[in-house]
Amino acid sequence: MINSAEPAPINSATLKQWIHSSGVDLVGIADAADLILSYPPRPATALMPSARSVVVMAVAHSLGAVYSPHIMLWTRNKMQTSRLLDETAEKICRTLEQKGFLSLPVSADKPAEIFKINPETGKKFRQTRAAGFLSLKHAAVSCGMGEIGRNNLLLTPEFGPHQRLCAILTEAPLEADARREFNLCNGCDRCMKACPVGALSRDRHDVDPCFVYWSYGFKKMPPGRLRDWPGFLSMILKHLRRRDMLVESGQTYITDVDNCIECMRVCPAGSMWKGIRPAARPSQRSGGTEITDI
Numbered sequence: 001m002i003n004s005a006e007p008a009p010i011n012s013a014t015l016k017q018w019i020h021s022s023g024v025d026l027v028g029i030a031d032a033a034d035l036i037l038s039y040p041p042r043p044a045t046a047l048m049p050s051a052r053s054v055v056v057m058a059v060a061h062s063l064g065a066v067y068s069p070h071i072m073l074w075t076r077n078k079m080q081t082s083r084l085l086d087e088t089a090e091k092i093c094r095t096l097e098q099k100g101f102l103s104l105p106v107s108a109d110k111p112a113e114i115f116k117i118n119p120e121t122g123k124k125f126r127q128t129r130a131a132g133f134l135s136l137k138h139a140a141v142s143c144g145m146g147e148i149g150r151n152n153l154l155l156t157p158e159f160g161p162h163q164r165l166c167a168i169l170t171e172a173p174l175e176a177d178a179r180r181e182f183n184l185c186n187g188c189d190r191c192m193k194a195c196p197v198g199a200l201s202r203d204r205h206d207v208d209p210c211f212v213y214w215s216y217g218f219k220k221m222p223p224g225r226l227r228d229w230p231g232f233l234s235m236i237l238k239h240l241r242r243r244d245m246l247v248e249s250g251q252t253y254i255t256d257v258d259n260c261i262e263c264m265r266v267c268p269a270g271s272m273w274k275g276i277r278p279a280a281r282p283s284q285r286s287g288g289t290e291i292t293d294i
């Protein structure tokens, strides 16, 4: 029913059914005016002032890919989960718009907004930061899908941290799901211990070292003090001796290679994985772990 004057009725149950039938594992709905905000704040209504509802979707990763010996196998799986999510979001948005509701898919993947300058101080960040147009983890918590664990990832009762997220903003007035309390993160600290750059502590996630390791596999950040530069440059040289960073970056541009998912891999949450989670989980190779002597 394209361009109908009166929007056709649509409800949460029907919409969820459509989404599940596309292969999406979890769906939740939040009130667009009542999203939990993150920092920097990203209210749904800044993207679409008339938005009434935020539909959050999750697709589980293949656990075999999470525990694969090389991170690139996971990277590929991640891309496929993003594709399934983005394709579903696209189809659902078209359907909603045909029913008269302006709708906006918020991709599971990049691009994200890149900040060289700290908007609060006007000064250059030591390390460039990135923010999504909508924080998908916070949107998922807003609709009772799960909680944010010590690893700074969304944990769901079903899949723990092993899912990819995507969202749809829509004018459709859908019934929102209630927020829920969970105790999925048992504070085991495995994520803190597993992080190759110590980015996680009990109460925070230090985004800068995480970003540098995730992007390049470098365990050190460009130093602030002049006297630390020789050590940093020597680390870069060790990487360059063993790695062709130019060819690697070409591959990254094409397939969005990640260098680390350790905080996700070691997390024991997720009831769906109880029977199939491998007991032995050898650490995963990546661009960073190829260099063992630094």
Ligand code: B12
Pocket: 038, 039, 040, 107, 108, 109, 110, 112, 115, 118, 119, 129, 130, 131, 132, 133, 134, 135, 136, 137, 151, 152, 153, 154, 155, 160, 161, 162, 163, 164, 165, 166, 205, 206, 207, 210, 211, 214, 258, 259, 260, 261, 263, 264
């Ligand atoms: C940018 C980004 C990154 C960046 C920066 C992460 C970050 N913490 O900011 C990098 C590349 C490092 C990264 C790493 C990872 N990411 Co990421 N990432 C995103 C993205 C696109 C936006 C994140 C965002 O805006 N979050 C909102 C902020 C508030 O959340 P936050 O992390 O809690 O808070 C940080 C910021 O506020 C930042 N910060 C502090 N001050 C300032 C100031 C400014 C100006 C800025 C910009 C930021 C900033 O520091 C905070 C804490 O350190 C989202 C997708 C999305 N649109 O949500 C995926 C997403 C969060 N990532 C995801 C994943 C899986 C990962 C990784 C495992 C890597 C990987 N291989 O995929 C790691 C996990 C790191 C971790 N433990 O947090 C998944 C999480 C799924 C889940 N189950 O929760 C998401 C949701 C993608 C998706 N579609 O599913 N990610």
